[in-house]
Amino acid sequence: MTVRAAVIEAPGRPPAVVDREPPDATPEQVPVEVTAAPITPLDLLCASGTSYFGVPVTPYVPGIQGVGTLDGRPVWFPTTAGMAPGDGSMAALAAVLRADLVPLPDGADPVLVAALGLSAVAAHMALTWRGELTAGEQVVVLGAGGVVGQAAVQLARAGGARRVVAGARSAAGQDRAKQAGADAVVALDTDDVTELTARFEAACDGPVDLVLDPLFGAPAAAAARTLRPGGRLVNLGSSAGETCPIDSSTLRSRSLRLLGYTNNALTPEQRGAALRIVAEHAARGALTVAHEIVPLDDVAAAWQRQASGAAAGRIVLVP
Template sequence: MRAAVVRSFDHPPRYEEFATPEPTGDQVLVDVLAAGLHPRVRSGANGSHYTSDGRLPLIPGVDAVGRLPDGRRAYFVADDDAPGTMADQALLDPRRAVPLPDGADPVVVAAAMNPAMSSWVALRRRVSFTPGQSVLVLGATGNAGQMAVQIARHLGASRVVAAGRDAGRLETLTDLGATALVTLAGDPEQAAARLGEAAADVDVVIDYTWGAPTQLAIPALLTRRTDRSAALDWIQIGSTAGADITLPSFVLRAANLRIMGSGQGSLTAAGIVAELPALIEELAAGTLSAAARAVPLAEVERAWTAPVEPGRRLVLTPTA
């Protein structure tokens, strides 16, 4: 088969011949219709993701929409030990697959499921989120953050504070459900102060930044809370601003702060997959907005480094 193949962590994948994977157990070999080029895929392909084992060559891709031998279409998440999905064919494990509703666009599903899944699963599985609570999305101007704003409102958030650096994209989030906007541009201390003023009393933080913005934001929010004993669930999902923070010990004693992660390992694969049918239904119905651009898999090397319009996700289509 033809596939995107990584032979060096220092070079983008190349389109070349690769051995077709052999199904084992309940796995099914499917024709790939669309596979999203997510940040998670990029970090796996350059060896920087925390699940990387350093083995090469590899086929990137963590999920896809595929066509089964009987013609049915399904969205699926690749097994951890299976080749990736950026290929003509890939292995589908029925335990990690969800049928596509009639009329669902495979390119839109492939583009949106990964970024949408992060906040959808976090709010439905990692915390006891209830309608009427309020949410801060830290890093709201990225693709996943934009989806998180929509999902928080869809799940019943009474307030959604959206914080991000991209001023142009930040302004668009009001139409997607944000009730307050906070820019993270400029002086970091001043940005943290703005966050504290706007979001001190939120119930949940969905954090895609970590690093310096989070390090400053945690004390800024906690020291301004009306009731410090009220629980604040801080869900760490991404680390676009840095992998580490320094957390003063006093904030853990002086407020009811609960920090947790949401991702591979903090949730079972079965738990994640159980949430996918409802999310796919919302995407198919157009409840959640997602922008995608399809690119033929044969152009993967060029697409890997080409600039992408903000807010749009690349989807590789082997059958294009």
């Protein structure tokens, strides 16, 4: 018996689909029949060989997360593919640590849950755990055209935010932010902090309580200027820049709280609980993100489209 799988033969090259032996499972692992596997930014980074995890051992099956079935029940699961030796989710069958499995609620679309996955977990935990969102607060979500940002707009609303203002760089991202339900959308098409600050101030209803920031750089500096005294900015990415020109006077005069967030700080129990919340929102129709479904056999072209930004949303591979 063989199974279809996407395999990275060498760092920097897209995966190719091959027939290979089923994965060997340790006593702590179980075989999961994969129904949906997303192509995420971390998958692309790890496979490039330039991540802080180092050059991956090849060949390997990529896919740091997926959705599948075990004994007929739908489950979500993580892997360490590309970060440590071993295979991931982009195959018909995956060997997964039993302790890492997260049962999904009835009615949850496996493709949508795969598209949301750890990105939505990050949005939820950055808002609630690190950001301490409370009902009635005004929230700014940067990078709202991406999966984290789209999820954050909807999750902030579900958490009781009175107003959610989104920022996105591209026209397509701005459209996705609107579709996610943002009350106002700010174009982040300049690095002029003064100009961006004026745009945020015009879009916001007075001082902001919380900024969710997957971008850093000029957008974060501008959004920080809209925060009320004691306001919070939670950073969970740097796609707009590794440094940020937040001025000392803004930081000190308002006693702002700048907080960092990473999913790597979560315990398995925290991650599983957050994923279940995300899946429950999705099952109720209260949470979605732009995504597209691609057959596993077309992974090479899909991989390149996701890497180049040409995809219409998060690509999810299906058998």
